[in-house]
Amino acid sequence: MLAKRIIPCLDMANGRVVKGVHFVDLKDAGDPVELGGRYYQEGADELVFLDITATVEARKTVVDLVRRVADSIFIPFTVGGGIATVDHIYQLLRAGADKVSINSAAVKRPELVREAAVAYGSQCIVLAVDAKRVGNKWKVFIGGGRVETDLDALEWIDKGEALGAGEILLTSMDCDGTQTGYDLELLRTVSQRVRIPVIASGGAGSPEHLLAALEEGRADAVLAASIFHYHRYSIPAVKEYLANNGIVVRGVN
Secondary structure, eight states, rough: HHHHEEEEEEEETTTEEEETTEEEEEEHHHHHHHHHHHHHHHHHOOEEEEEEETTTTTTOHHHHHHHHHHOOOOOOOEEEOOSSSSHHHHHHHHHSSSSEEHHHHHHHTTTTHHHHHHHHGGGGGGEEEEEEEETTEEEEEEETEEEEEEHHHHHHHHHHHHTTTTTEEEEEEETTTOSSOHHHHHHHHHHHOOOOOEEEEOOHHHHHHHHHHHHTSSSSSSEOHHHHHHTTTHHHHHHHHHHHOOOOOOOOO
């Protein structure tokens, strides 16, 4: 059985790690290089760096900052935010990213997913989907969660997989920052319809929530921010809890 991955997330704005609720009311959570190094030392399986204002501010993810974080860790490192071209993906991979997460630009031009997968391999192309319940469906939002699209999230995820995405980073906007748990229905629905790994994001507030996402939601990995940034739980404590509840995780006997 493949081990489940525990992935801290660095949401970035103005060079600092931030955290909000439902993608707004952002509060400072620390220095990305310091936090990245801490999570690596604690035993994180991967690290995700999302420049959450890059698309809104019509700029690229800051390559120099990515390089500084990459230099402080030796685990798989995913970078996203404002990525709109294959050339920009190349710059980030050269700076130390192992994977790139694309969101708004892929919605606007889906062929970017195929071009990136052909150029660098599906294994390093993550399709990030910000989904929110609208009526009886989940709709795709872009622009850092500010812009609603006409896309049905499930249909878009199917298309992204067909275009060559190697992984889905699935964020529930309804649950993001609430620390009340992941959207298990959304997670389970997506996990059952795709063959590629699904990373659960949005809503982690306790180890029990991570367990539910991995068991009931059938996620392959769990992304969390606030519970780690503010020292509510450590990564070793979370891994030990999951292992004691029958989840296979790395670094725990």
